[in-house]
Amino acid sequence: MNINDFKSNDPIAWCPGCGDFGILSAVKKAFVASGREPKDILLVSGIGQAAKLPHYIKCNCFNGLHGRALPAAVGAKIANRNLTVVVTTGDGDCYGEGGNHFMHNIRRNVDITVVVHNNQVYGLTKGQASPTTDEGFVTKVQEAGVVVPALHPLELAISLGCGFVARGYCSDIEHLSGLIVEGIKHKGFSLVDVLQPCVTFNKKNTYEWYSQRVYKLSEDKSYNPGDKLSAYQKAAEWGDKIPIGIIYKEEKSSYEEKTGLNSRPVLVEEKIESIDIKSLLQNFI
Amino acid sequence: MRKELTIKIAGEAGQGMQTVGFTLCRLFKKCGFYIFANQDYMSRVRGGNNFFQLRISENSVYTLRKHSDIIVALDKASISTHRETLSAEGQMLIDKKKFNIIEENSFLDVPMHDIAKKIGNELFVNSVAYGAIAAMAGIEMNMVIETVKEVFSGKSEDIIESNGAAAKAGYEFIKKEINKENFNIHAKKEKETMLTNGNQAIALAAVRAGCKFYSAYPMTPSTSIMDEISSCSKQFNITVEQAEDEIAAINMAIGASFAGSRSMVATSGGGFCLMVEGVSLSAMTETPLVIVDAQRPGPATGFPTRTEQADLLFLLHAGHGEFAKACFSPGTIEEAFYLTIHAFNLAEKYQIPVFIMTDQHLADSYRNVDILNQDAVKVERFIISKELSKEINGYKRYELNDSGISARALPSWINDVMYADSDEHSEEGHITEDALVRTQMVEKRLHKKMAGLLREIIKPNAFNIEKAGVVLVGFGSTYGVMREICEAYPDKFGFVHFPQVWPFPSESTVKLLEGKNKIVAVENNSTAQLAKLIRLQTGINISSSILKFDGRPFDFDYLFEALNKLA
Incomplete structure (x- = not known):
């Protein structure tokens, strides 16, 4: 497979200069690196600018409801574990509207990869605060500035026991696609939160702002992503310096392993036309 | 010899009414009787007042009676709560010593607690009551003990033996001290039947229809569907996933269905409210889905453990925007089974959401039915192989x-x-x-x-509408009570029952109801929702209705009295 095998002809509806373009390239590169064919990959999304991404790649797509990408993705993966299931979602979709599913699907640990386009603002509804907007950020709705402290998705994910927690930056496509590849390889729920400027509605967290701050964790040879305490510290680092890379990694049994799903026939492959339930009926006689 | 008998066991939650009730159901079924049984329970784990009621007959029965011939009060509060429901010749069994009652003579005094203590523990009081009831009905002792062994199989030897001994002691007390035969009941020859309820029938049908993914958030009275499918999920390779909320449940099921596995969710009104956006997602993405709404009284939390049919118009309009859907409202356990299989076929064929609308009364009530025929509805697939x-x-x-x-x-x-x-x-x-x-x-x-x-609409069931002066109409669980009234008074009453309410069978409804002088809607809601739907779809105006919205199901006598008042 090469990048052209994943080319979609659907016209792109993002703003010129949007950070989404970098993420799109990184996802495509990761799919090429995964070695899987387009027909064996399912991209699931909710609603928002990020959620349009599946249309711009040639692979299977289920673009569901706002906030509900995770349950749909998990259902599809359980039904057909041969699919590589990746979710593209945004900070509003995943951490706001779908917060409950974010929490419980980390616990559930089905083998899916979740790429969150985190631009710290609502784009499609035109500029309101998102769960990750910094305190003090002024919008048309939060006109005196945001007073609610920002949600820290990486710390939250680590505390919930997520086995793969990473942060990427949309302008470093090579690095980001590497994180997505690692996320896909990881057996269980993997989270890749992606820093991404919104060129239209976020005048604070710009390309320049990020470029001055981000640094790669891999450059620090002493950093051990298996150490939960230092992972918390890195996940919380948000100021003059912002780390990107694999923040936390832990091998743990996936839902498929724990439920025995992996050792049973794939659900969608089951022949269902003549299932004999006479033995069940017998229990009621 | 009596042809039928109604028995009620009442007490606090946690006193094991359900176990005695279920054991009695097994016993009478084993002896060749037909049963209709339901439990009336409060939304609590201990205390309060719950009861289990069974109607036993030599013929098929579909509904309850207002009065009981035998009532067992397992706690003192049950005496005053239930004595008015005792039939004219009925007997109430109480433990006078335990409840500190000296003066009353109208009860049958059975020292159930002392008998239980002698066996080893006061907790066996429900098995003592079970034995006493069996003796009053004139059932043979060996059947009584065999049934205990069956029901408690899987429990320890000690538990089986103690419950058996308690049943025997209760039985012998009645035989020795009372020895009346006025409650004895006679059964016809035994026919092989299944003792089951609406929820179990839906679960069995889902397994048969090839449901491979079931997700739900527990909600009374739908939860036992999940229990039932879980209990055989390994055997049939079904994934049952308890979701974090109903929104997750329906979206997971849609995801699984998109991938290709037949999927179902079940809930009750409040949970269904959360699912509604998912309904329109199923319609928009053209992803098949079967949704069960086991109705309970609303609004909001309402009466969690009770029954109502007030979701009809909500369900038919659920989901924003305009799209095709189908909705079935089975009247019996058999219909629940066959229509659920049909619902899976239809959902996949048309790539739409399909509803099975039941209520607590159908979901939880037990009846013995002819063995369900797994081949009656062919399981068909509508995907590219x-x-x-x-x-x-x-x-x-x-x-x-x-x-x-x-x-x-x-x-x-x-x-x-x-x-x-x-x-x-x-x-x-x-x-x-x-x-x-x-x-x-x-x-x-x-x-x-x-x-x-x-x-491919399923037409309404019509019974005796040519001869009858009054035609009753209903949907869902009121089938049973309408049927018995019409069988008992064929000169007066006939009925039309709707197992499918969407798309609405307008053409056949017009044929059945047009020109009828007197039509009465019988519904467990306060606004005659079916009557409204019929008017909207056919122009036929149903001016009379008998509506019950106290959270309790209709019984034979309630409906008969209400019909007489109308006339």
Whole structure:
């Protein structure tokens, strides 16, 4: 497979200069690196600018409801574990509207990869605060500035026991696609939160702002992503310096392993036309 | 000898009414009787007042009676709560010493607690009561003990033995001290039947129909569907996933269905409210789904453990926008089974959400029915087979055609890819804002599919409507009570029952009801929702109704008295 095998002809509806373009390239590169064919990959999304991404790649797509990408993705993966299931979602979709599913699907640990386009603002509804907007950020709705402290998705994910927690930056496509590849390889729920400027509605967290701050964790040879305490510290680092890379990694049994799903026939492959339930009926006689 | 008997066991939650009730059901079934049994329980784990009521007959029974011939009060509060429901010749069994009652003579004093203590523990009091009831009904001792062994099989030897001994002691006390035969009941020859309830029938049908993914958030009275499917999930390779909320449940099921596995969710009104956006997602993405709403009284939390039929119009309108759906309202356990299999076929054939609407009364009430025939409804698939999938190229998930049904391929089975979207979309499944495509897609999802659904509508059941002066109409669980009234008074009453309420069977309804002088809607809601639906769909005005919205089901006597008042 090469990048052209994943080319979609659907016209792109993002703003010129949007950070989404970098993420799109990184996802495509990761799919090429995964070695899987387009027909064996399912991209699931909710609603928002990020959620349009599946249309711009040639692979299977289920673009569901706002906030509900995770349950749909998990259902599809359980039904057909041969699919590589990746979710593209945004900070509003995943951490706001779908917060409950974010929490419980980390616990559930089905083998899916979740790429969150985190631009710290609502784009499609035109500029309101998102769960990750910094305190003090002024919008048309939060006109005196945001007073609610920002949600820290990486710390939250680590505390919930997520086995793969990473942060990427949309302008470093090579690095980001590497994180997505690692996320896909990881057996269980993997989270890749992606820093991404919104060129239209976020005048604070710009390309320049990020470029001055981000640094790669891999450059620090002493950093051990298996150490939960230092992972918390890195996940919380948000100021003059912002780390990107694999923040936390832990091998743990996936839902498929724990439920025995992996050792049973794939659900969608089951022949269902003549299932004999006479033995069940017998229990009621 | 009596032809039928109604028995009630009442007490606090946690006193084991359900166990005695269920054991009695097994016993009478084993002895060749027909049973209708239901439990009336409060939304609590301990205390309060719960009861289990069984009607036993030599013929099929479909509903309850108002009065009981034998009532066992396991706590003192039950005496005053239930004594008014005792039939004229009835007997109430109480433990006078335990309840500190000296003066009353109208009770049958059975020292159930002392008997239980002698066996080893006061907790066996329900088995003592079980034995006492069996003795009063004139059942043979060996059947009584055998049934205990069956019901408690899987428990320790000690538990089986103690409960057996308690039943025997209760039985012998009645035989020795009372020895009356006025409650003895006679059974016809034994016929093999199944003792089951509405929820179990739906679960069995789902397994048969090839449901491979079931997700739900526990909610009374739908939860036992999940229990039942879970209990055989390994055997039939079904994934049952308890979701974090009903929104997750329906979206997971839609995801699983999109991937290709038949999927179902079940809930009650409040949980269904949370699912509603998912209903329209199923319709928009054309992903098959079966949704069970086991109704309970609302609004909001309402009466969690009780019954109502007030979701009808809500359900038919659930989901924003306009799209095709189907809704079934089975009247019996048998119908619940056959219509659930049909619902899975229909959901997949038309790629739509299909509802099974029941209520607590149908969900929880036990009846013995003829062995359900797993071959009565053929399980049919409506997807492109794996073999044929390999030849598919240039696949369009939403290809337009006359039927409105685009051939459904499964992701990874075809060499091509597919796009499904909750936004308005093109034939390829990509997001579009095109006015013409929009119009075509609405036509496809609504009108074209509805035309097909109308062709395979399940007609209403009509009984005795030619002869009767009064025609009753109802849907769902009121089937049983309407049927018994009409069988008992065939000169006066007939009925029309609707097992399918959407698409509405307008044509056959007009044929059945047009020109009838007196039509009475019998509904467990306060606004005669079915009558409204009939008027809307056919123009037929049903001016009379008997409505019950106290959270309790109709019984034979209640309906009969209400009908007499109407006349």
